[in-house]
Every structure is written in structure tokens, then in C-alpha cells.
Amino acid sequence: MDARTMANLFEVNQDDYAEYGKVEGLKAAQKETHAFNLLDSLDPGHTDAMRNYSDDRVWLEFNADIVVKTITEKQVITLIFCGVSYDEDHNSFYIFMYRINTSKSLPGQYFYLP
Numbered sequence: 450m451d452a453r454t455m456a457n458l459f460e461v462n463q464d465d466y467a468e469y470g471k472v473e474g475l476k477a478a479q480k481e482t483h484a485f486n487l488l489d490s491l492d493p494g495h496t497d498a499m500r501n502y503s504d505d506r507v508w509l510e511f512n513a514d515i516v517v518k519t520i521t522e523k524q525v526i527t528l529i530f531c532g533v534s535y536d537e538d539h540n541s542f543y544i545f546m547y548r549i550n551t552s553k554s555l556p557g558q559y560f561y562l563p
Contacts, residue, residue: 452517456537458525468530481544484531485509487524487543491516502546509533509542516542 465471477483479507487515488511513535528535532544540546 450517450520450522452513452537452540455513455517455520456535458515458522459529459535462526462529463534464525465529466532466534469532470528472527477518480531484528484533484544485525487531488533491519491524500541505545506543507538507546508539509544511542513540515540 451473469483472480472483476486478512488509489495492511492515494512497510500508502508528542533542534544535542
């Protein structure tokens with residue numbers, strides 16, 4: 450697969466974003482853990498899954514140039530179901546983070562919410 454094909458798969462299937470219940474062969478109870486494990490199997494050796502954040506996105510450490518060499522269409526769909534997106538301009542994977550203010554959260558604290 451090439452980067453453009455992968456980006457198209459993310460675009461075409463974006464309506465299924467965060468549909469974790471549709472994932473077959475779950476290996477983790479939490480969708481982000483499942484996604485991180487999948488990405489780590491495609492680009493192994495990272496000690497951190499997240500690189501940095503900006504606005505409402507947390508950028509993932511996994512190298513899209515390496516991932517694209519072995520990822521399958523089914524694995525792309527699984528990542529989408531797990532709440533992972535791909536930014537072709539940055540050639541990076543990310544998850545959305547939303548800032549919420551509740552009495553239980555600290556000011557400025559971010560939470561992952563699909």
C-alpha cells in the first residue's frame with residue numbers, strides 16, 4: 450500500500466470513526482491500547498506511543514512511512530474503529546483530544562473522547 454491509498458481509506462471510512470464495537474479479534478479492553486498495539490506491531494520499538502499534542506489532536510509516535518509498507522486495508526479500518534486518524538499533510542497518525550471542564554477535572558486537563 451502507498452501513503453495516498455492509506456489516506457484515501459481513512460477518508461472514505463471516516464464515518465466509522467470510533468466504532469470500537471465493530472473490531473474483530475480484540476486484544477485490549479481499551480480502543481486506544483488496541484490501536485497502539487496494532488501500530489507497534491507495524492512499527493515496533495517505541496517506548497512512547499504519543500509524540501506531542503496541538504489544538505485537539507495528540508500526534509502518535511509511529512512512523513507512517515514504515516507503517517504504510519505493511520498495513521492492510523483491514524488494519525486501517527481497525528485503526529479508524531479505534532479512533533485513530535491520519536493526516537496526510539503531516540504524514541502522521543493522531544487521536545482527538547477534547548478539553549472538558551467538570552468539577553472532577555483540573556483546569557486545562559484534556560481527555561480522550563471519541
